Amino acid sequence: MKLSKRNFLGLTLATALTALPLIALADGWQPKRPIDFTIMAGAGGGADQIARFVQSVVDANDMTNRPLVPTNRGGGSGAEALLHLKDARDPDHTIMVTLNSFYTTPIRQEALNVNIESFTPLTMMGVDPFVLWVHKNSGITTFEQYVEKVKSMNGEYVMGGTGAGQEDSIVIAYMSGAYGLDIKYIPYDGGGAVAKDLAGQQIMATVNNPAEAKGFYEAGEFVPLLAFSDERMGAYPNVPTMKEKGHDFSYYNQRAIVGAPGMSDQAAAYYRDIFGKVYEGDEWQGYLKSESLSPLPMDEATTRKYWATQVENHRQLLSEIEN
Amino acid sequence: MRKGEISLVGVLALFSIYLMWKSAELPIGYIRGQGPGGGFWPFWLSLGMLLSCVIIAWNWSRDKSPASASDEPLMDAFGWRTVMLVGGGVVGFVALIPFVSMYGAVCLFMLYYVRFLGRHSWPLTLGLALMLPFALFFFFEGAMQISMPQGLPFTQPFFDLMYDIIY
Amino acid sequence: MEVFSFLADGIFLALQPVNLALILIGVTVGLFIGAMPGLGSVNGVAILLPITFLVPPASAIIFLAAIYYGAMYGGAISSVTLGIPGASTAVATTFDGRPLALQGRASLALVTAALASFVGGTVATVFFTLFAPLLASVALNFGPPEIFALMLLAFATFVGLGGDDIPKTIFSICFGLVLATVGFDTISGAPRLVLFDIQGFVRGIGFIVLAIGVYGIGEMLWTLEQTRGEITTTNPKMTAKGLASDAKEAVQRGWKGTWIGSILGFFVGVLPAAGATPGSLMSYGVAKIISKTPHEYGNGSPDGVAAPEAANNSASTGAMLPMLTLGIPGSPTTAILLGGMVIWGLTPGPRLFLDESEFVWGLIGSFYVSNVAAVLINLAFIPLFVWMLRMPFTILAPLIVVLSIIGGFAASRSMHDLWMIVIFGLGAFFLRKFDYPLAPAVLAIVLGPIAEPTLRQSLLLSSGDPSIFFTRPIAGPITVIAIILILLPALKLLRRNGRVS
Numbered sequence: 001m002k003l004s005k006r007n008f009l010g011l012t013l014a015t016a017l018t019a020l021p022l023i024a025l026a027d028g029w030q031p032k033r034p035i036d037f038t039i040m041a042g043a044g045g046g047a048d049q050i051a052r053f054v055q056s057v058v059d060a061n062d063m064t065n066r067p068l069v070p071t072n073r074g075g076g077s078g079a080e081a082l083l084h085l086k087d088a089r090d091p092d093h094t095i096m097v098t099l100n101s102f103y104t105t106p107i108r109q110e111a112l113n114v115n116i117e118s119f120t121p122l123t124m125m126g127v128d129p130f131v132l133w134v135h136k137n138s139g140i141t142t143f144e145q146y147v148e149k150v151k152s153m154n155g156e157y158v159m160g161g162t163g164a165g166q167e168d169s170i171v172i173a174y175m176s177g178a179y180g181l182d183i184k185y186i187p188y189d190g191g192g193a194v195a196k197d198l199a200g201q202q203i204m205a206t207v208n209n210p211a212e213a214k215g216f217y218e219a220g221e222f223v224p225l226l227a228f229s230d231e232r233m234g235a236y237p238n239v240p241t242m243k244e245k246g247h248d249f250s251y252y253n254q255r256a257i258v259g260a261p262g263m264s265d266q267a268a269a270y271y272r273d274i275f276g277k278v279y280e281g282d283e284w285q286g287y288l289k290s291e292s293l294s295p296l297p298m299d300e301a302t303t304r305k306y307w308a309t310q311v312e313n314h315r316q317l318l319s320e321i322e323n
Numbered sequence: 324m325r326k327g328e329i330s331l332v333g334v335l336a337l338f339s340i341y342l343m344w345k346s347a348e349l350p351i352g353y354i355r356g357q358g359p360g361g362g363f364w365p366f367w368l369s370l371g372m373l374l375s376c377v378i379i380a381w382n383w384s385r386d387k388s389p390a391s392a393s394d395e396p397l398m399d400a401f402g403w404r405t406v407m408l409v410g411g412g413v414v415g416f417v418a419l420i421p422f423v424s425m426y427g428a429v430c431l432f433m434l435y436y437v438r439f440l441g442r443h444s445w446p447l448t449l450g451l452a453l454m455l456p457f458a459l460f461f462f463f464e465g466a467m468q469i470s471m472p473q474g475l476p477f478t479q480p481f482f483d484l485m486y487d488i489i490y
Numbered sequence: 491m492e493v494f495s496f497l498a499d500g501i502f503l504a505l506q507p508v509n510l511a512l513i514l515i516g517v518t519v520g521l522f523i524g525a526m527p528g529l530g531s532v533n534g535v536a537i538l539l540p541i542t543f544l545v546p547p548a549s550a551i552i553f554l555a556a557i558y559y560g561a562m563y564g565g566a567i568s569s570v571t572l573g574i575p576g577a578s579t580a581v582a583t584t585f586d587g588r589p590l591a592l593q594g595r596a597s598l599a600l601v602t603a604a605l606a607s608f609v610g611g612t613v614a615t616v617f618f619t620l621f622a623p624l625l626a627s628v629a630l631n632f633g634p635p636e637i638f639a640l641m642l643l644a645f646a647t648f649v650g651l652g653g654d655d656i657p658k659t660i661f662s663i664c665f666g667l668v669l670a671t672v673g674f675d676t677i678s679g680a681p682r683l684v685l686f687d688i689q690g691f692v693r694g695i696g697f698i699v700l701a702i703g704v705y706g707i708g709e710m711l712w713t714l715e716q717t718r719g720e721i722t723t724t725n726p727k728m729t730a731k732g733l734a735s736d737a738k739e740a741v742q743r744g745w746k747g748t749w750i751g752s753i754l755g756f757f758v759g760v761l762p763a764a765g766a767t768p769g770s771l772m773s774y775g776v777a778k779i780i781s782k783t784p785h786e787y788g789n790g791s792p793d794g795v796a797a798p799e800a801a802n803n804s805a806s807t808g809a810m811l812p813m814l815t816l817g818i819p820g821s822p823t824t825a826i827l828l829g830g831m832v833i834w835g836l837t838p839g840p841r842l843f844l845d846e847s848e849f850v851w852g853l854i855g856s857f858y859v860s861n862v863a864a865v866l867i868n869l870a871f872i873p874l875f876v877w878m879l880r881m882p883f884t885i886l887a888p889l890i891v892v893l894s895i896i897g898g899f900a901a902s903r904s905m906h907d908l909w910m911i912v913i914f915g916l917g918a919f920f921l922r923k924f925d926y927p928l929a930p931a932v933l934a935i936v937l938g939p940i941a942e943p944t945l946r947q948s949l950l951l952s953s954g955d956p957s958i959f960f961t962r963p964i965a966g967p968i969t970v971i972a973i974i975l976i977l978l979p980a981l982k983l984l985r986r987n988g989r990v991s
Contacts (some may be wrong), residue, residue, distance in 0.1 A: 032483050034470050043532065043822040048831040052539060056833060066490055069468050070536065071903055075693025076674045076681060089473075103668055109681055114691070123528060144891035164679035186947050188636075189676045192825075196762055196818045200630030202951075211832075215817035215839015290835065324950040329923055335661070342646050342668055345683050359951025360680040366877050368664045375661035388655060399922065402715045404790065409714060410916055412705060413891055417908050425899065436891075441884030443923045451885070459896060467529065468537055469900045 013287070021091050028157075029239060029266035031066040031093055038096040038257045040081040042074035046128060046209055050255050051097040054125070054275070057192065057283050063274050066093075076106045083116045090261035092267040094123060098256050100167045103307075103314040108165050120259030120268050121303035123275035126293035127252035128183065129229035130292065131239065133213050133222045134205045135198055143240065145228045146205070147179050155182040160194045160203035163187035165318060166209040168194075171228055171251050176208075178247050206273070209253060210292040233237065235292045254310075256303075272300075324393040329383050336376040342369035408440055423484070424474035426456035465489040497619055497845065500855025503848070504552060508545070512553040517864045520560020521871065527568050527702060528897025530577035531561035532823045537828050547834040548849050552856040554830060555810070558823055558858045559611065559764075562766075563868045566795075567602035570596055571875050572890050573713075574706040574897070578697050579766040579802035581932055582774040584705055585785065586794030592713075593790055597732060598880050600872045602740035603794045603799040604747040607968070608865035610800030613752040614759070614807035615857040623843065625760050626815035632761050634947035635958050639968035646975035647775025648933055663795055666934025669695045670942070677946045690906030697935050698901045699910045704928050706894030707915025712880035712922055717883075726888050731834075733869065740792055745778040747793035751800030753938060758804025761810045765821045767936050769820045770798035781976075805859060814842055814850060818837045866893035 039056060055068045060224045061160040073081040078101035134140045140149060150157040161168040162188060177184055179247035186203060188194045189274050191212040197203050200217055205225075206213075210233070228251045232241055234303040251252040257275055260266055277296070278284055288295060298306060336362050344368055351367070352359025379388070386392040398406065412435055419428040433452035463469045465483070473482055503509065523534040536558040540891040542550030565580030570587035583603060592600035617625070630639075645663075673694025684691045751773040758769035777797035778787045788793045810827075814820045817826035817838035832837050836846055843850050879886070898911045918928055952958035959969045 021809060030694050032466065033486055034464065035504040036470065043819075043825040043829075046824070049832055052536070052826070053833050056540040056543055060543045065484065069470055073693070073903070077555070077679065079674075079681070079689075083692070104480055108679070109692075111684075111687075112692075156953075163676050165866060166679070184950065184953075186950050187677050188941075188947070189943060192818045193762065196630065196812070196816055197633055197817060202633030215837050215841065218837060219840035262643075286835075287833075291832070300581070331920065331924055345685065346671075349678065349682055353954070356953045357954075358946050358954045361675040361680055361682055364945075365668045365683055365786075368668045368671075371664040372661055372668065375657045375664065378653075378657040379661070382657065382767060388925065398715065401718060405714050405718075406711055406919065409711060409887070410919075413895075413912055413915065416891065417905075417912050420905065425896060426502070429896065432892065433656075433888055436888035437885060441882070441888075443882075443884065448608070455892065456888075459892075461898060462526075463896070465534055465549060466537075467523070467900070469533070469903075471896065471899060472905065 007176060009315050011095065029092075029264070029270045031064060033090065033093050034066050034069045035064065035093070036072045036088075036090075037068040038081050038084055038094070039070055039072045040074065040078040040096060040098050040101060041072065045074075045099075045243070046211055046253065047097050047099045047255065048072060049211070050125065053284075054097070054257070054278055054288055057278050057281060059275065061281075063277065070300045073177050076105070076109070077110055077163070079109055080113075082106065082116070083112060085258075085260045086120065087112050088260035089134075091120075091262040092264055093178065094263075095271060096260075098258055099253050100314070102254070102256075102258070103166075103310050104165055104170075104318060105317055107250050107315055109313070117307055118261040119302070120261065120263040121300050121307070122257045122259050122268060122271045122319040123279060123304060124296055124298050125255045125275070126288050127278060127296045128209045128211070128291075128293050129227060129233060129250075129252050130168065130207050131210055131224045131228070131233075131236065132175075132205060132207050132226040133198060133217075135223055136221055136223050138204060140221075140225065141223060143245065147181065148227050150181045150183060155184060157182075157205075158184045158186060158188045158203045159205045159207070160188055160197055161206060162189070162191055162194065164187050165216050165321070166195055167251070167253050170314075170317050171207045171320065174249055174251070174317065175242075177320065178249070214291070229294065234289075252294065252296075268300075294306075324395050324397055325383075325388045327388040327397045328388065329380065332376050332380050336373055336380075339372040339376060339441075343373065371475070377467060411450045412436060412440070420472050422474050423435065424458055424478045425471035426479050427474055427478060429459060461489065493619060496851045496854065500853070501858055503548065503852040504856035504857070504859045509549050509552050509852075510859070512545070512549055513556045513860050515865050516553045516556025516882065517563075517860060520557035521567075521864070521868060523557070523563040524561030524564025524577060525567040525875075526564075526897055526900075527572065527574040527893050528698060528899070528901035529556045530565065530579075530823070532821075532826060534558075534561055534899070535826050535830075539826065539833075542830060542834075543988050545829050547831070547836060548852040550697070550830065550834065551827065551849070552860075554827055555853060555856055556860045556863070558806060558827070559803070559857075560863050560867075562611075562806050563607050563864045564606065564879065565802065566799050567600065567605070567875050568893075570599045570603065571879050572706070572893065574711045574887075574894055575594070575701050577602065578936065578982075579770055579806070581701055581705075581767070581936070582798030583795055583802075585774065585798075585929060586791050588705075588709070588796065589788070589790035590792075593617035593979065595790065596979040597735045597876050598739055598792065599790075599795050600709065600875060601733065601736040602795045603867070604742045604865055604872070605737065605776070605866040606744060606751060606796035606800040607803040607868075608861055609748045610755060610802070611684035611807055611857070611864070613800075613859040614756040614804035615861065617756055618807055618811060618857070619854055620812055621891040622685065623714030625811055626840075627761050629698075629762060629816070630956050631964060634944040635962050635965040636945040637761065638941060638948055639965040639972060640758070640935050641768070641944065641961055642972035643975070644772045644775070644937055645933075645941075646972040647772050647779060655925055655927075656705070658689050659930055662927055662930040663934050665930035666700075667697035667701065668675070668933045669931070670938030676943050677950075682951060683777055688906070690904065693904070694937070695910060696902055696907065699907045700900065700914055700935050701899075701932055702894050702898045703911040703917040704913025704932060705747075706890060706898075707911060708918030708922065710890050711919040714883075714887065715919075720912070722746040730928060730936050733872070740796070743792035743794035746781070747773070747795070747797030748778045748800045749782065749790075751797040751802075754802045755801025755804035758801075760811050761809025762809075762816070762818045765809055765826065766802045766805035767897070768940065770801040771806075771933055771936065775796040806866075810853075810857075812852075814838060815840060817842075841972050901982060915985065 039051045327412040347364035351361035351362040416432040438448040507666045536900040537965040569580040575581040586724040587599040812825040885990040
């Protein structure tokens with residue numbers, strides 16, 4: 001079909017352009033300087049894509065009177081970004097797109113002295129589930145076969161991921177614990193490299209966000225075995241979840257926008273308004289669908305509670321890995 | 324030159340030892356079944372640096388390198404003055420950035436260099452020192468959307484005014 | 491053949507007025523962004539990404555690809571005129587481009603760079619057109635052991651790059667490799683070598699910081715001190731006749747480097763983990779090894795300008811291949827292009843060539859057109875860049891400092907890195923006074939971050955058994971060649987020493 005999503009996207013954007021002339025609030029707080037839009041990861045990953053998508057929507061619809069300036073600060077597994085926000089000179093103009101290293105990095109690197117609960121919640125754009133993938137040439141089609149295969153290889157089964165303490169390693173560690181699997185885990189420096197080495201069969205399986213494996217899945221190269229979401233995913237209705245297998249475990253990568261600690265209430269309200277509009281817009285809703293993200297809208301108070309529980313959960317998951 | 328060579332080797336050797344000590348925070352050995360640990364690569368390469376320093380020092384003692392065989396001073400008075408004035412200017416430039424903002428520092432550095440080191444006329448100096456920051460502002464903040472460091476609060480009104488102009 | 495009809499359609503699409511206009515604008519914008527030290531194609535592409543919402547995806551990617559191309563041409567400009575590499579891909583261009591400029595032959599260097607870039611880009615596009623799917627599967631066969639072997643080969647080609655003082659060269663290589671490990675250890679996920687516990691080091695020491703320090707600040711101090719502030723050679727004004735004679739000389743003296751760079755650069759660029767920077771550095775090294783007059787390298791050899799420039803353009807075309815066929819970016823710029831494709835609603839990956847053939851062939855067609863546009867626009871601007879060099883050094887020098895600092899900040903966005911630039915700059919000046927070669931350190935900081943993780947990933951794969959580098963069908967031969975190349979100079983040296991005693 002030639003009349004694809006992208007035409008649709010272009011169309012909605014074009015209408016949005018004419019329908020939304022400067023929707024920024026006429027009263028109240030307005031940014032005075034370019035807005036520092038820090039990305040907690042390097043160029044090319046999921047967080048980066050989302051940041052640039054959001055920026056493009058804001059820019060194309062003229063939603064802010066000062067530009068969002070996306071800057072990748074992925075160094076030290078996000079430590080660089082966290083420090084940048086913590087020490088922001090101008091908290092009203094400093095915001096960040098996060099992933100789960102938002103929780104894990106401060107726990108793993110106590111020397112940073114970052115308390116994420118002091119950050120300002122803005123908007124939760126969605127959460128990104130994880131899926132277990134194998135290459136089609138492995139012949140494995142179900143999770144049970146996978147477990148059997150891993151056990152039969154006695155610790156020689158090779159999986160790749162983005163590194164110890166990263167999201168996928170947490171999932172793999174849980175799975176290994178629950179099924180008594182002995183997996184050889186190879187860390188890479190990005191989800192793209194992991195997907196490539198699964199495609200080239202340098203590694204045997206990965207746990208990855210659907211967005212990163214989608215191209216290979218559509219080409220029939222990758223086979224999804226298990227989803228780590230709460231319910232079955234719309235794009236993969238035949239893939240069972242970990243919960244169905246009797247383990248109460250789900251894990252998502254959060255795609256949220258947060259503000260620097262000490263941001264004024266007016267500024268926070270302004271950003272919530274802008275990103276709330278982006279969230280509700282057709283472009284973002286289309287993106288959620290095509291990239292298999294789950295919506296998880298929440299207000300400020302719920303977000304703060306959510307953060308507290310996430311920090312607790314991660315502290316526990318990480319301490320299990322270390323042992 | 325001769326004294327300089329051995330002092331530099333000494334400093335570099337000390338730095339190598341520091342790097343070795345610092346890399347030893349992570350495992351530097353070969354972990355069975357896993358390959359080298361996190362400190363392996365930097366530790367042994369720092370050792371390589373240290374060994375190179377030892378050989379350089381040994382060559383020095385035998386007057387093998389051109390520098391160790393030379394009795395000339397490292398630099399004459401002119402050389403030192405140039406390096407101090409220009410190098411010092413660069414240090415001053417970077418040190419000023421947090422106070423007077425990137426653009427302010429560019430302006431002051433151009434004033435210093437073009438007028439006091441270059442001995443160009445005042446009109447040319449002022450022209451360059453004032454035009455360059457503006458040109459850079461339009462290029463970086465306007466076209467490239469890269470925010471440069473801003474200075475102490477007193478520089479804020481300038482920035483706000485400029486942002487009003489470009490956006 | 492089917493390919494040619496697709497290609498003809500693609501070129502036709504790229505030549506449509508809107509797309510042609512976008513190509514011309516994109517190339518020009520890219521040229522200037524690339525010429526700015528610290529800024530590269532990644533900045534240009536990132537800034538203009540939102541604008542591409544306003545045109546259809548095929549035009550959007552053509553526009554972005556044109557910027558990417560233009561920036562690759564532009565990188566050489568600051569390498570030659572200011573001696574600061576405009577982007578990491580243009581480091582090797584400074585090795586010979588800068589000496590040529592100091593000899594008053596800046597125009598020759600710039601013309602050589604432009605022509606070599608053109609040949610590199612075009613050769614790569616032809617490979618791309620003919621063998622894209624095949625090469626994608628080759629790229630997939632490169633796992634960590636193969637990439638490590640390739641890095642070893644890259645080092646081997648550079649053994650000859652250092653000065654005559656071998657311990658100092660080894661020091662420089664080790665120093666660069668150690669600096670590259672500062673920051674964060676991907677394999678264990680732990681912070682590493684956070685020097686003096688300054689948190690700024692958590693992010694590591696970027697290549698661009700070292701390069702701007704060494705080549706921007708360090709080189710400028712060196713020039714000032716050596717020439718006593720009086721640069722005697724001037725670059726003559728450019729004329730059309732001068733341009734023609736430079737072009738002729740560039741072809742005569744740079745063709746060898748151009749071919750080596752075009753071919754080698756493309757194959758290294760296709761591998762997602764490697765990219766254009768190792769490609770251009772390796773091409774420089776290989777061109778020097780093969781050359782009959784290796785002593786000219788580093789003193790202003792047109793081959794030495796042509797090889798890395800042909801390679802970086804060729805490699806950046808090559809880097810598009812894994813992006814389009816596998817959905818895997820080979821460089822930060824292609825990563826952003828990839829993000830753009832997702833935003834436009836395309837799914838990069840194995841099916842893209844089949845599902846969106848109009849898009850893909852439009853893009854390939856635009857490579858041909860962009861290359862022609864880029865070389866013509868670049869040649870047209872060369873007189874302007876040469877004119878800049880005619881400024882008195884007392885004005886050029888502070889400009890170099892300002893561009894180094896502000897460009898360094900633009901690249902890293904951190905004050906910490908600016909101080910590192912200053913420290914590296916002053917340090918480089920003194921190291922150079924005592925004949926420490928610095929190019930090996932710069933090379934090492936580029937290759938180290940690729941070499942170390944792949945070494946450790948490979949050993950994890952093999953449970954710590956190093957024979958993995960010799961037993962795999964692709965890694966094995968590369969490793970063996972690399973080791974021979976590394977040992978060769980050592981053997982020669984031993985023989986020479988033996989004869990002396």
